[in-house]
Amino acid sequence: FVLALNWRLGLVTVLPALLLLGLTRVITPWVKARNAASLRSVGGLSAEIQQSLDHFKVIVAFNRRDYFRSRFAEANVANYAATLRAGIANNIFSPVYELFYHLAQISVLAYGLVLISQGSLSIGLLIAFLTYVTRFYDPMRQIAMLWSTFQLALASWERISMLLSLESNLPELPPAPIIAEAPLLVFDQVGFSYPDGPAILNQVSFQLERGKTYAFVGPTGGGKSTTAALMARLYDPSAGQVLLQGRDLRTYPASERAARIGFILQEPFLLSGTVRDNLVYGNLACQALSPTDLATRLASAGLGKLLTRFEQGLETPVSNEGLSLGQKQLLAFMRAVLRNPDLLILDEATANIDTVTEQLLEECLRQLPPATTRVIIAHRLNTIEAADEIFFINGGEITPAGSLDHAVEMLLNQQGQR
Known part of the structure; x- marks a missing residue:
């Protein structure tokens, strides 16, 4: 619609969105990988705690609580680092989308003023374009808030689907008759x-x-x-x-x-x-x-x-x-x-x-x-x-x-x- 009103100003409006789409495609695998690493570290930390609690009597009997503390500290530090990296990755979309939204507004305003000075655009149409920019980018900004959560869900699903896709390595052969007089x-x-x-x-x-x-x-x-x-x-x-x-x-x-x-x-x-x-x-x-x-x-x-x-x-x-x-x-x-x-x-x-x-x-x-x-x-x-x-x-x-x-x-x- 904005291209029909003024194709040059319309391109200026849409160009940041196209750049944003390309950047999202590049960043998304990285965000997903960070979330998968965070989930693995949480699983490792949980497994370490479960193992230590299951064998706590042995730890106490051998007076190796220091070993438990050192193993837990090591797993906890690794989990903290992985979670921190995942948090940074998950929060990168909102500021980036916000930046491109304001970049689109400034670009439309700057180029619109140039067109007005050339007599190719009216002030009313420029105001309308700025309104269209806001209406166009607002849903994208809302999607940005959900996109990182979606990547976390995909990383979780991959871990689950990996287990669900496992098949028995004990194949079942076609049925055969039972021989009643045979040994058990x-x-x-x-x-x-x-x-x-x-x-x-x-x-x-x-x-x-x-x-x-x-x-x-x-x-x-x-x-x-x-x-x-x-x-x-x-x-x-x-x-x-x-x-x-x-x-x-x-x-x-x-x-x-x-x-x-x-x-x-x-x-x-x-x-x-x-x-x-x-x-x-x-x-x-x-x-x-x-x-x-x-x-x-x-x-x-x-x-x-x-x-x-x-x-x-x-x-x-x-x-x-x-x-x-x-x-x-x-x-x-x-x-x-x-x-x-x-x-x-x-x-x-x-x-x-x-x-x-x-x-x-x-x-x-x-x-x-x-x-x-x-x-x-x-x-x-x-x-x-x-x-x-x-x-x-x-x-x-x-x-x-x-x-x-x-x-x-x-x-x-x-x-x-x-």
């Missing part, structure tokens, strides 16, 4: 190694039958927990196959695999909430049960006595400091057993539990359905003495150990070689 679990020439690491398992083969109890023993770092993780498909083998009921474990959907295999980790993961929230986690059959029905289900599974270990029963709060490590392992055990899996894997599940409670756990294991296969990984020999078969894991090999005495002899020989 088979390792067929399985090999495994962590990225850029030595081989943990070398061409290992064994099978687990239904309804039996198997124990895996071996020195620390021998590959026991890795073998258990392969059974539950937390990893895929580097070579060979893991078969569940005659079917490649990779062909099972995650939901079906989780229903068939119960896994109790060395360090159980629990959700903040209550004991009930954790018991029904991922268990669709129990999520709709009332507290009374859930307690009945626990009693029928032989887990009622374990529930009494929690002061408020199902409503006992669960937090990082609210439960002991032994109680956390108990809760993880109850959660796994309640799913009634075909294969139950206990990876050092009784390491932090007293002898009386361990006997309760053994009683619960005996009440599992006869077809349930149990895999026990433990260093305490009394935990594995009732196993039907014992395997010795070390040096990338899994060897049948026969009796408990033979397993102890193999452990002693291994320690003697060290």
Whole structure:
């Protein structure tokens, strides 16, 4: 419109806006990068605080509060610098847009006076142009106040979208038929190694039958927990196959695999909430049960006595400091057993539990359905003495150990070689 009134004065009006647009395109990536760096520094500071608080007992026990202070100070200084740079970047648009607005006004006024002196422009039209300049640049000045916030939002979204775009590196193969007469679990020439690491398992083969109890023993770092993780498909083998009921474990959907295999980790993961929230986690059959029905289900599974270990029963709060490590392992055990899996894997599940409670756990294991296969990984020999078969894991090999005495002899020989 201003070009139609007077194209020369119109160009003077629009030219600062064009320069401003080009400058915005140049500055915007820099502002976005500063905000991304600030978000990373805030995340680093939060992680440092969380780590220090989680391990504060160790810090106090070793009298290293000075270490905590120095690490926090270092992260805090880095965060301050990054936040300061982001603040400068975020506040650069408003003064720049304000500058170009006044530059447009001065340019229109100066050139308008020249045109008036030449008789090419009236004073009234100059006043109208100045009004149009204000109306044209006011929305741009308002956008400038929001543009930096928009760049912060984009930087935040990139961090979130990076997580959302992550995909599982455990592909699901096409379904295959289940072989009813096949052993429950088979390792067929399985090999495994962590990225850029030595081989943990070398061409290992064994099978687990239904309804039996198997124990895996071996020195620390021998590959026991890795073998258990392969059974539950937390990893895929580097070579060979893991078969569940005659079917490649990779062909099972995650939901079906989780229903068939119960896994109790060395360090159980629990959700903040209550004991009930954790018991029904991922268990669709129990999520709709009332507290009374859930307690009945626990009693029928032989887990009622374990529930009494929690002061408020199902409503006992669960937090990082609210439960002991032994109680956390108990809760993880109850959660796994309640799913009634075909294969139950206990990876050092009784390491932090007293002898009386361990006997309760053994009683619960005996009440599992006869077809349930149990895999026990433990260093305490009394935990594995009732196993039907014992395997010795070390040096990338899994060897049948026969009796408990033979397993102890193999452990002693291994320690003697060290």
